[in-house]
Amino acid sequence: MTDREKVTTLADAASLIPDSATIGIGGNSQSRKPMALIRELVRQGRTDLTIVTFLGGIDIELLLAGGCVKQVRAALVSLDLIGLAPIYASIDPAKCVTETEATLVYGMRASAAGLSFLPSLGILHTDIPKLRPDLRLVTSPYSGQEVIAMPAVRIDFALIHTSWATPLGTAGTDGAPVLDRLMSEAANQTIVTAEHILPNEVPLGDVLVRRSRTSAVVEAKYGAHPTGCFPDYRQDIAFLADYAACAKDRGADAALTLFADSPSYEETRIDVERILVHS
């Protein structure tokens, strides 16, 4: 921890993340996916990443299309209204670890608190443990009841996109916080990308990332596209529909071209009028 400001470039921020790292991705399937940073990881050819996210979507698709992924741990991966996530739906199931919100929340809480597990009643009488042979039971020393020991979810880098951040790395939103704060606290480091870099330390809204967790801050306008970023812009459903059709009909490599810089993703791929919300 130094006292210099943490603002850097997408390229430098992405290069903090080595091959084989475990990355946590914030937001949900509709919003605040750190897509600019993910495009940069693909561009840099990162491989063998383990991805932890709550509700995955186009973030997972792009990382899979780019050949960056060893394992996906998510509670759900879909393109929402557009339907199944085509690349994810076709990968080897052995690459996918089934999570639910409870397994992720307890797992990240355990990690943040330095524990190897937390007990939970969640998913106890479901078939989900059949998909998770790694789960163990633990017996309460008080009641004798057996409950599931949710294993700690370790994350090297949390990747969080927000509407605003400060140069020292405080980041927040006035929209849905999802699980981002917990993810940032559970991760060893957090990389923040934000639509707007604000002056340091003004009193602000809901804090998702405390500055002490943050290693790098990158200004990334439309950095969540094609997901939305409240209040700046909404999810780009037409782009996602194009993506789904392209990935299904012409495969991952063709779909990747939709995310290419030619010369600039922001200028050539984003129809701003389509995603602005007029109230």
Next chain:
Amino acid sequence: MTDREKVTTLADAASLIPDSATIGIGGNSQSRKPMALIRELVRQGRTDLTIVTFLGGIDIELLLAGGCVKQVRAALVSLDLIGLAPIYASIDPAKCVTETEATLVYGMRASAAGLSFLPSLGILHTDIPKLRPDLRLVTSPYSGQEVIAMPAVRIDFALIHTSWATPLGTAGTDGAPVLDRLMSEAANQTIVTAEHILPNEVPLGDVLVRRSRTSAVVEAKYGAHPTGCFPDYRQDIAFLADYAACAKDRGADAALTLFADSPSYEETRIDVERILVHS
């Protein structure tokens, strides 16, 4: 749960609580203690209560002076700047269960989640477990590490005083939330007392009690006195100093008279000018 509004009197709210109940008390030693409701419990002669609170003070003193208490579970009991809590300092240690914030937080979380325990590294290498022979260890099924199994803290009634509440039982503060939200979620029922009853369902600040947890709402102006209630009034340090001197020199029965209605506590005991904060 019915759809009628929950506003009632102090007497009726207190009478919901039977002898031998476990009550949780919100706020901290300086602020938002539900003192009006506690005075009413003393007046009604309640006995054998188990008291759970985070930082206790004059709330515990008054319940002890009134002969209401079987057991006190707290992380600290003091009169802050005034010093030791004189009655608490002299009771049988067997009546006191030593808590820390971690034992209470994990214990209430366990209770809220329907678990009998949660593991923690807190207090592991301290002597505090020597004061808590009820604590058991639990072994992680993943790492083999032994950690403390914090037992669930069961609470029948959470007693929460706030600046504002709605007739349906939503209650909140713009000041320190302390552990009140967790306590309310962990308890079977919550009784809210508030300085101000607002119209239902206006968008408000930090919610401490969700309406679905609330059984009764009582308007209680200066209902936290002699503790403070932000932003309405501050802690009454002069009153607490008088109390401490009286309890030390003349005993519990004499100290009790400081809390008597004669005819009205609010009119005779509170020097409003002394506790208003002029900014």
Next chain:
Amino acid sequence: MSHTAVASSAEVIATCISREIHDIDVVGLGLGTFIPAAGAMLAQKTHAPKVDFFMSSAGAYVHDLPMLTLTLSEWAAQGRVIDRPKLSEVFSQEVHATHVEFFRPAQLDAFGRFNTSLIGRLDAPNLRLPGAAGIPDVTATLSRLFYYLPRHDNRTLVENVDFVTGGPTDIGGRPPTSLHAGSRAFRLITDLGVFGFGDSGRMEVVSLHGDVTRDEVMQRTG
């Protein structure tokens, strides 16, 4: 207005949903829950004016919903947020966020157990579904758990689900899933009628819409 309106099945279901909502309920609205949102708004405008909503995709409790939306929840909630719990509180089951919620399962069985995980055999599924999200966790803490199906059919409604993603399991001697007293499958609402899970825990007819017959229900139930 002089045209004659025939209610669509979505409208019928939304109307039935509205009838199940009590005045002080908090109704959970997940991602893409258009029909339940319509039903809940109808309830609020008729017999249940005090209903609140928990919009999971906005991460917020609100009292007013300005519009039906699938993708603009955060904008809909803007300026209306009553309370913003941490999702980590909700999904760790410490906060009993909502009283009622209405889910659309991929499969539902006679005992109210649902499947949103996979179709076919566990070791060689015909179809992997997108995932369970938080549904197994949330359903365990509801006061009243509802399902809805826009189309009642015998591929969705089966005797036993292929995979138990969640739901009550106090059947066949197994202990109940419910973490908190009162959590259980309550009703199923389809384009044919309203179904309950009475004392036996087995699905039974509560009421059928208009001229729907029991034979039709039997044919379209697996």
Next chain:
Amino acid sequence: MSHTAVASSAEVIATCISREIHDIDVVGLGLGTFIPAAGAMLAQKTHAPKVDFFMSSAGAYVHDLPMLTLTLSEWAAQGRVIDRPKLSEVFSQEVHATHVEFFRPAQLDAFGRFNTSLIGRLDAPNLRLPGAAGIPDVTATLSRLFYYLPRHDNRTLVENVDFVTGGPTDIGGRPPTSLHAGSRAFRLITDLGVFGFGDSGRMEVVSLHGDVTRDEVMQRTG
């Protein structure tokens, strides 16, 4: 201003505290921590303008402190709150709330272990102290844990505390208390000087104030 000022011991300690604070630290301020608050404010006004404060009795992070206060924390924080974490997050050790915090122990021993629980024997204490509050929990997650004592004396500074309320225990072969790497007793600041817990973990002199002698320190240390 023409008067000659002699610094009080509280002023000396606050000044030493300010020197220990780094520019990007978050300084935890508990109930009744007047001297650390003064030191932290001094640091912010001199070499550490980016310091933030976590005011536990206001339950809030702030950047500006308008005044020193023991009882008006919520008023002091009003309009200045940067962030309001749930205390339940802080004390469950999921949020590493602060980097540095300054505690005043009832007893402190040569190994940096502190006692705020009881004086005397466990089974028959001479004095029961008000309680540990959250100190055992918080100290385990700090980057740098500091103690301060307005009066260095041999009843407070002892070879072994009567009761280990908290502090580092990576001594005598026992595993460390610290939950997170780097958490350990860092320094003690008294009216006599600044003391560290070097590689051995045993207390040692870092610097002595003004004309304080080692003999004086030895006499006033148990």
